[in-house]
Amino acid sequence: MTATKISLETSRDWLIRLITSETFIYVVKRVLQALFTLLLASALSFFIIKLSPGDYVDTLRQNPKISPERIEEIRRQFGLDKSWPEQYLLWLWRIFTRGDFGTSFVYQRSVASLLWERVPATLLLAIASLIVTWAIAIPLGIVAAVKQNRATDRILQVISYAGQGFPSFITALFLLIFAQFTSPLFPVGSMTSIDHADLSWFGKIIDIGWHMILPTIALSITSFAGLQRITRGELLDVLRQDYIQTARAKGLPENRVIYVHALRNAINPLITLLGFELASLLGGAFIAEQFFNWPGLGRLTLQAVIAKDQYLVMASLVMSAVLLNVGNLLADLMLKVADPRIKLDA
Secondary structure (H helix, E strand, O other): OHHHHHHHHHHHHHHHHHHOOHHHHHHHHHHHHHHHHHHHHHHHHHHHHHHOOOOHHHHHHOOOOOOHHHHHHHHHHOOOOOOHHHHHHHHHHHHHHHOOOOEOOOOOOEHHHHHHHHHHHHHHHHHHHHHHHHHHHHHHHHHHHHOOOOHHHHHHHHHHHHHHHOOHHHHHHHHHHHHHHOOOOOOOOOOOOOOHHHOOHHHHHHHHHHHHHHHHHHHHHHHHHHHHHHHHHHHHHHHOOHHHHHHHHOOOOHHHHHHHHHHHHHHHHHHHHHHHHHHHHHHHHHHHHHHOOOOOHHHHHHHHHHHOOHHHHHHHHHHHHHHHHHHHHHHHHHHHHHOOOOOOOO
16 A cells, blocks of 8 residues: 555656646647647638639539539538638637548548548658758768868858759759659659559568659758758857867867767757758658659648648648647757757746
């Protein structure tokens, strides 16, 4: 009995420390802010869709085989006969009470099921691009800073300027041409091969990874170029600080000065950029998805916008806002881990 009582008291104390901790309070605040942001984003996206000319039913009127009576029936079925505020409030009410984001006009399916099918593909592409970007840009930015104004630095600067100067769709177009010349080395279209279902689990991973090569490159080039320049600039600023000169004067090895003292302080602004980087990748993913026929959220959203699929567009934009908020929150928490001196409440 005593052991059970001690265990309960220990659990209660741990729970109290968790609830009153700086990190927990900060996360709760950010979640509440995110909910308000999502509400505003959904309202803004809804009224922008409504202000655009035409709707899904207008495209049906162009088909002479569909009678006016059937068109009116479709309008009532999807609630398009109601006023704008009523449509929006009913959509919100269904989300809060049933978790129902509505039915897609085009696919005649639950919007939530469509999103759950497409979000993993977009996250897979975005995270792969993020890993590739950071794994290449950070080391090259360090090399450029260490070899400032030398031939290596100038070459890397030219590469970074060229990378930032190419729009994503131009890069994707060049990669498609490259894939055509090297066919069938690099597959283009979808994220799996025809015989994907017949492969082993390891073969399925290799198949998806092989299809990811070109879309990941297309999504990474612009981000890589910008991150490399930022890394170089931040590291150069730190290397000019007095404490770095003091560390060198004490006779510390140059590698220790750069990779332990300087890089540790230069990395903080880069972690801050991580949340925005993830958001930009998610926002720009639709270009790579469209060019390479990748079944992701961006491509689904673009198709929904063209078809005036109202509920699918709204839910896709809300999901993108959710991913943006999650990315920024993770970046802030990683910054706290990297530098304990940072106070989240500040």
